[in-house]
Amino acid sequence: MAGAVASQPLLRVQDVAVRFGGIVALDGVSFDVMPGHIVGLIGPNGAGKTTLFNCVSRLYECERGDIGFDGSSLLAVPRHRIAALGIGRTFQNLALFRTMSVLDNVMVGRHCRTSGGFFANALRLPFAIRSDREAREYAHALLTLLGLESVAATRVSELPFGTQKRVELARALASQPKLLLLDEPASGLNHEEVGKLGALIRGLREKLRLTVLLVEHHMNLVMSISDWVVALNFGRRIAQGASAEVREHPELVKAYLGTA
Amino acid sequence: MSRTNVILLAVLLTAACALPFIVSNYRTFQFTLVLVYAIALLGLNILTGYNGQISLGHGAFYALGAYCAAILMDKMGAPYWVTIPAAGAVCLVAGFLFGLPALRLEGLYLALATFALGVATPQLLKYHHLEKWTGGVQGIVIAKPEAPFGLPVNADQWLYFFTLAVTLGMFLLAWNLLRGRIGRALMAIRDHHLAAESMGVHNALYKSLAFGVSALYTGVAGALGAIAVQFVAPDSFNIFLSIMLLVGIVVGGLASISGALYGALFIQFVPNIADEISKAAPWAIFGIFMIGFVYLMPTGVAGAVRLLLARRRSHEI
Numbered sequence A: 001m002a003g004a005v006a007s008q009p010l011l012r013v014q015d016v017a018v019r020f021g022g023i024v025a026l027d028g029v030s031f032d033v034m035p036g037h038i039v040g041l042i043g044p045n046g047a048g049k050t051t052l053f054n055c056v057s058r059l060y061e062c063e064r065g066d067i068g069f070d071g072s073s074l075l076a077v078p079r080h081r082i083a084a085l086g087i088g089r090t091f092q093n094l095a096l097f098r099t100m101s102v103l104d105n106v107m108v109g110r111h112c113r114t115s116g117g118f119f120a121n122a123l124r125l126p127f128a129i130r131s132d133r134e135a136r137e138y139a140h141a142l143l144t145l146l147g148l149e150s151v152a153a154t155r156v157s158e159l160p161f162g163t164q165k166r167v168e169l170a171r172a173l174a175s176q177p178k179l180l181l182l183d184e185p186a187s188g189l190n191h192e193e194v195g196k197l198g199a200l201i202r203g204l205r206e207k208l209r210l211t212v213l214l215v216e217h218h219m220n221l222v223m224s225i226s227d228w229v230v231a232l233n234f235g236r237r238i239a240q241g242a243s244a245e246v247r248e249h250p251e252l253v254k255a256y257l258g259t260a
Numbered sequence B: 001m002s003r004t005n006v007i008l009l010a011v012l013l014t015a016a017c018a019l020p021f022i023v024s025n026y027r028t029f030q031f032t033l034v035l036v037y038a039i040a041l042l043g044l045n046i047l048t049g050y051n052g053q054i055s056l057g058h059g060a061f062y063a064l065g066a067y068c069a070a071i072l073m074d075k076m077g078a079p080y081w082v083t084i085p086a087a088g089a090v091c092l093v094a095g096f097l098f099g100l101p102a103l104r105l106e107g108l109y110l111a112l113a114t115f116a117l118g119v120a121t122p123q124l125l126k127y128h129h130l131e132k133w134t135g136g137v138q139g140i141v142i143a144k145p146e147a148p149f150g151l152p153v154n155a156d157q158w159l160y161f162f163t164l165a166v167t168l169g170m171f172l173l174a175w176n177l178l179r180g181r182i183g184r185a186l187m188a189i190r191d192h193h194l195a196a197e198s199m200g201v202h203n204a205l206y207k208s209l210a211f212g213v214s215a216l217y218t219g220v221a222g223a224l225g226a227i228a229v230q231f232v233a234p235d236s237f238n239i240f241l242s243i244m245l246l247v248g249i250v251v252g253g254l255a256s257i258s259g260a261l262y263g264a265l266f267i268q269f270v271p272n273i274a275d276e277i278s279k280a281a282p283w284a285i286f287g288i289f290m291i292g293f294v295y296l297m298p299t300g301v302a303g304a305v306r307l308l309l310a311r312r313r314s315h316e317i
């Protein structure tokens, strides 16, 4: 949980706007994510949740506004540096390395925490070997934590959907992120699995001292585990607050009824 | 490596060392070319098989390596073995530089750009302002190196062993590169480039470096090939060579190190076999072989061998 001293937000989204041709996907969205919190990001289909994630990952450029992480702006940071800063993510539609094994997928997740370039690897210099071994051990530990050890050597494309989602989670955790972005982790899971997922996310937060930004349509899950909830509709923030407040918020009720 | 693999490798190495003492000099020369192609195919496989960047113009880097060797030996009097690292270095830089603009191109567009490189190369080599160096249409004839230290082998046998040593070194380096952090990153880019970048892989740098390393391999092969055939000329490096290299990696097995060797055997010997079967339409026969291989072994010869070994292992248990 957020300690009393943690007053600085870990992630600060300020007035972010994104447009695709005529579509305004985000229209001046602002909110903060406090360290140690689980923040739920909700809203009907097309509200702009994934777009916001893609802005934080630097996959999309913001037209306006700023995104601050750990006190400095992300907008000048190239994509491939985001992971090293401490931001890990999963994707709404699985984005695994399909032909590679579960273990290798997770080890790629640790790329930014390991060293050794082309030269060092071709010659297998001692530090490159050491770094590789460390990455392997870390990946195995994560696989054990997530109950994936038995499929470590399996090609990910051969696994059922739910398991692949867990592999993505393991891959995201491999970089030891401070902030974990989860885009609809419960989609495609059955009722029982969703319950377990909630407990898992909370457990990971304690164990790995994570801050989590969670996009989810599964309201019970979001409301039960989030410390704070931000609701979007048509690219605007329509409500934010503790779960109980947001759940009753008239704008949110209207947004969901309007699109039902 | 599993024990079976180690045993197989030892048997293969022994056979490779015995080979030039069993077969004729001409056959030895042919097997030298197999090794040369194996290095070139390994290079192309790093780029296309492992990193997912297609090249229809790798003959250009082969040619560049070959001309490096020929010019260094003929015009500058360099010893033949010096030309190997020199050709590798020149092609590394050339490949890296070509890889930079190629970053903007994907899939078929990259195929077209590399195709352009491949078709333009023979013409560039004929360019008359370069004739002083390249020998123009005539090309360059180079002398065959003799065995050093009074070793009791003839020139063909010596060149075979020299090429074998280079091949082993190059395969070892590639194996190291591909089984570690860099190999995983290259394959991650191939499988999902956005996810790879989100995991911290510097896609642009890695793709350019993959191009450079790939060209280095193919250039080293070109230099060895030039020394083996003792001759370079623009028309030996036409687009057909580039296409053959691509055929080699697909038939041998994409994203497989051993596949480079199978592919090399295929592109060296199958055209000859086809020619013996039908003098009238050898390429039609070659085409049938090619389709047959790909149909029977959709993951290449290397994939089929892997399946076979796995099946044998599961029988043993």
Ligand SMILES: Nc1ncnc2c1ncn2[C@@H]1O[C@H](COP(=O)(O)OP(=O)(O)OP(=O)(O)O)[C@@H](O)[C@H]1O
Residues within 6 Å of the ligand: A020, A023, A024, A025, A043, A044, A045, A046, A047, A048, A049, A050, A051, A052, A092
């Ligand atoms: N790359 C893109 N090109 C064009 N339009 C896009 C792109 N990405 C998103 N959009 C549009 O932006 C809007 C917001 O999409 P986004 O994916 O962020 O919604 P979402 O809240 O994640 O929805 P869902 O719950 O369905 O995942 C939609 O209208 C979508 O069509």
Ligand SMILES: [Mg+2]
Residues within 6 Å of the ligand: A049, A050, A051, A092
């Ligand atoms: Mg979405």
